[in-house]
Amino acid sequence: MNPLKHVAIIMDGNGRWGIKYKNSRNAGHKAGLNTVEKIIKETIRNKISYLTLFAFSTENWKRPKKEINYLFNLLENFLSNRISDLHKQNIKLKILGSKKFSPKLNKLLINSEKKTSKNTKLQINLALNYGSKSELIDAFKKIKKSKSIINEKNLSKNLQTKNIPDPDILIRTGNTKRLSNFLLWQLAYSEIFFERKLWPAFNENDYNKIIKDYKNIKRNFGKI
Ligand code: FPP
Numbered sequence: 001m002n003p004l005k006h007v008a009i010i011m012d013g014n015g016r017w018g019i020k021y022k023n024s025r026n027a028g029h030k031a032g033l034n035t036v037e038k039i040i041k042e043t044i045r046n047k048i049s050y051l052t053l054f055a056f057s058t059e060n061w062k063r064p065k066k067e068i069n070y071l072f073n074l075l076e077n078f079l080s081n082r083i084s085d086l087h088k089q090n091i092k093l094k095i096l097g098s099k100k101f102s103p104k105l106n107k108l109l110i111n112s113e114k115k116t117s118k119n120t121k122l123q124i125n126l127a128l129n130y131g132s133k134s135e136l137i138d139a140f141k142k143i144k145k146s147k148s149i150i151n152e153k154n155l156s157k158n159l160q161t162k163n164i165p166d167p168d169i170l171i172r173t174g175n176t177k178r179l180s181n182f183l184l185w186q187l188a189y190s191e192i193f194f195e196r197k198l199w200p201a202f203n204e205n206d207y208n209k210i211i212k213d214y215k216n217i218k219r220n221f222g223k224i
Contacts, residue, residue: 013174013198097130
């Protein structure tokens, strides 16, 4: 059975779910947040140490302003209401991506990271305004500046995910098969599961089925 330390998820399909069932994309984002809560619980129950969630990409700024504002309001409310409880549950929050949001949200994100920084049960990496290509370019720039040699170890050390093991599993919901500029380096050997269901419809059973399937895969890492 494969050990499982880190699950990464591209939470796709909120908009389509919202339109289909509530005639509003934003209603899909709200429902998507409920799925986030369910999956956090199930990640803890499965004793997984890292959960990385792709919540907003550098490309998502191209969406209508109304939708962007709704998403960030949702996040603000979530953190304001839930961070103390996450902290009590010994959960650490880390933000991947650059914090270029409203001063209020930036502060909330920084404070949430600080408050939970010593926690050890589960680390949630929330990718917000994150893009893998710019993360890689920044890492190369840092290596060049420090006049170090370019090798795998130095590159990994200069990514925002330094000290985080690479994901064992990547799940993408929403019946789309692409990586969308997410963790391109870190996913080199991850087992990838493309799920037909839209993110708000994804549930604990779907998650546990993926975990079970992953545990039985023969992982070779290039060997035979
Ligand atoms: C992709 O679905 C989802 C997003 C861009 C946002 C993810 C946000 C959540 C799951 C809820 C909020 C989470 C937090 C942490 C506040 P899409 O809108 O691209 O769906 P579509 O492909 O159907 O249009």
